[in-house]
Amino acid sequence: MDIQIADAEKSTTPRSEEPIIRLESVCKIYGEFQALSGVDLVISKGEKVIICGPSGSGKSTLIRCINHIERHNRGRIVVNGMELTNNGKDIAAVRRDTGMVFQNFNLFPHLTILDNCCLAPMRVKGIGREKARELAIHFLHRVRIADQAGKYPSQLSGGQQQRAAIARALCMQPRIMLFDEPTSALDPEMVKEVLETMKSLASDGMTMLCVTHEMGFAREVADRIVFMDRGAIVEQSDPATFFSAPSTDRARDFLRMIL
Amino acid sequence: MQAIDFTIVLQAWPYLCSGLAFSLALTATAFTAGILLGTGLALAQHLEIPVLGHAARIYIATMRSIPLILVLFWFFFLAPVILGSLSPDGRPVSIGPTSTAFITFCLFEAAYYSEIIRVGLRALSRGQVEASQSLGLTTPQTYRYVVLPQVARTVAPIVLSQTIILFQDTSLVYVLSLTDLVGATSKLVQLNGRFVELYVTVALVYLTICSLASHCVAILKRRTAGHAAQR
Numbered sequence: 001m002d003i004q005i006a007d008a009e010k011s012t013t014p015r016s017e018e019p020i021i022r023l024e025s026v027c028k029i030y031g032e033f034q035a036l037s038g039v040d041l042v043i044s045k046g047e048k049v050i051i052c053g054p055s056g057s058g059k060s061t062l063i064r065c066i067n068h069i070e071r072h073n074r075g076r077i078v079v080n081g082m083e084l085t086n087n088g089k090d091i092a093a094v095r096r097d098t099g100m101v102f103q104n105f106n107l108f109p110h111l112t113i114l115d116n117c118c119l120a121p122m123r124v125k126g127i128g129r130e131k132a133r134e135l136a137i138h139f140l141h142r143v144r145i146a147d148q149a150g151k152y153p154s155q156l157s158g159g160q161q162q163r164a165a166i167a168r169a170l171c172m173q174p175r176i177m178l179f180d181e182p183t184s185a186l187d188p189e190m191v192k193e194v195l196e197t198m199k200s201l202a203s204d205g206m207t208m209l210c211v212t213h214e215m216g217f218a219r220e221v222a223d224r225i226v227f228m229d230r231g232a233i234v235e236q237s238d239p240a241t242f243f244s245a246p247s248t249d250r251a252r253d254f255l256r257m258i259l
Numbered sequence: 260m261q262a263i264d265f266t267i268v269l270q271a272w273p274y275l276c277s278g279l280a281f282s283l284a285l286t287a288t289a290f291t292a293g294i295l296l297g298t299g300l301a302l303a304q305h306l307e308i309p310v311l312g313h314a315a316r317i318y319i320a321t322m323r324s325i326p327l328i329l330v331l332f333w334f335f336f337l338a339p340v341i342l343g344s345l346s347p348d349g350r351p352v353s354i355g356p357t358s359t360a361f362i363t364f365c366l367f368e369a370a371y372y373s374e375i376i377r378v379g380l381r382a383l384s385r386g387q388v389e390a391s392q393s394l395g396l397t398t399p400q401t402y403r404y405v406v407l408p409q410v411a412r413t414v415a416p417i418v419l420s421q422t423i424i425l426f427q428d429t430s431l432v433y434v435l436s437l438t439d440l441v442g443a444t445s446k447l448v449q450l451n452g453r454f455v456e457l458y459v460t461v462a463l464v465y466l467t468i469c470s471l472a473s474h475c476v477a478i479l480k481r482r483t484a485g486h487a488a489q490r
Contacts, residue, residue, distance in 0.1 A: 095392065104386055169393075
């Protein structure tokens with residue numbers, strides 16, 4: 001009888017969509033140091049998640065594991081239905097679906113901004129030069145630096161470089177964007193332009209995971225705040241709850257330090 | 260002793276030029292092969308490719324601890340014997356002085372270039388590889404389009420300095436009786452005894468070529484330094 005009811009329920013309610021990212025007991029160890037100790041995290045499509053926490057808490061390691069730039073030692077990571085193992089094909093597929101923006105931009109200094117954007121679409125997706133250029137110009141417009149396309153990274157300001165890096169990631173048309181402290185290396189006056197770009201991306205429904213100390217941005221954009229400490233997720237909640245009534249002492253201490 | 264007469268140099272000029280052509284051809288070949296093989300050796304170590312990486316390390320250490328002239332002798336005298344013992348009739352297989360010179364210089368320079376390139380690889384920020392990976396580039400693509408072009412720029416001045424040394428070192432083929440610039444000069448001196456004019460001339464030729472090249476190194480260094488400062 002119970003089973004029948006359960007079945008009936010299943011057939012009437014639409015099956016909830018498979019999360020786009022799922023982490024199960026993920027561990028990462030560097031020698032003696034345990035950077036991640038059993039992290040569970042589920043992120044659904046279109047969700048904007050801000051990861052914060054004190055330095056050394058494993059935030060960066062966590063998002064770097066999601067596109068396999070860091071290899072996790074234990075646990076499971078499933079992105080867009082593909083599990084990250086040592087299978088090169090799956091890793092390549094996951095990387096095609098995820099764009100990453102780094103603290104230090106990591107633009108290719110020997111290529112123009114345009115070529116920075118065209119390289120991966122041409123070499124990874126096999127798109128022709130002309131189409132790749134169109135795509136690049138489109139996304140460079142999007143981050144409002146299309147006029148800088150012919151310049152080299154060293155000729156741009158930090159804020160422009162970071163927006164170029166965002167455009168470069170977008171050119172692969174990813175489903176997920178990972179941001180690893182995207183404004184930490186910027187002069188204060190340039191933080192805003194990068195955050196504005198990220199907000200506009202968020203409003204377009206992109207799934208976003210962002211490690212940042214910009215709590216104003218977090219409050220405005222995040223669907224959920226994940227607070228990490230010592231390699232584990234200590235607390236996660238919506239921004240309003242997190243900022244007004246953090247449930248753990250560690251989160252309270254952290255907020256007191258940075259706000 | 261005869262009076263100094265530099266007109267002898269004019270007569271000798273075509274022959275000296277053929278010697279210089281050999282020196283330059285040997286330098287160019289050793290440079291090209293050395294860079295290619297050296298890049299391979301450097302990558303094998305840098306990417307820690309099993310077996311190959313280790314073999315590359317031993318090869319480079321060996322080549323760098325033996326004087327070049329000994330490597331030349333080794334190839335000239337020992338390699339034919341070793342090759343002979345491998346062949347069915349067991350007779351030494353002569354390689355000949357010219358081939359010996361070319362093979363030796365290519366293999367020897369590869370070891371030196373590879374160390375330069377390896378340092379360049381190590382100096383490149385890890386973030387460049389991570390950015391390439393995150394964009395989905397494969398490892399060969401990452402090295403082809405992102406890593407090696409940047410390494411080439413940073414190590415260009417040092418590679419050119421090494422090539423100047425290589426150019427001077429090619430004069431060692433004199434011991435194999437080959438007619439490079441020094442070899443040609445010595446042969447002429449044996450014929451006409453005009454050692455002052457000829458050795459002064461040949462020294463000036465080396466001086467001119469090498470100082471021009473050094474000037475290029477200085478320009479390249481300024482450029483790379485400027486580039487690094489901009490970053």
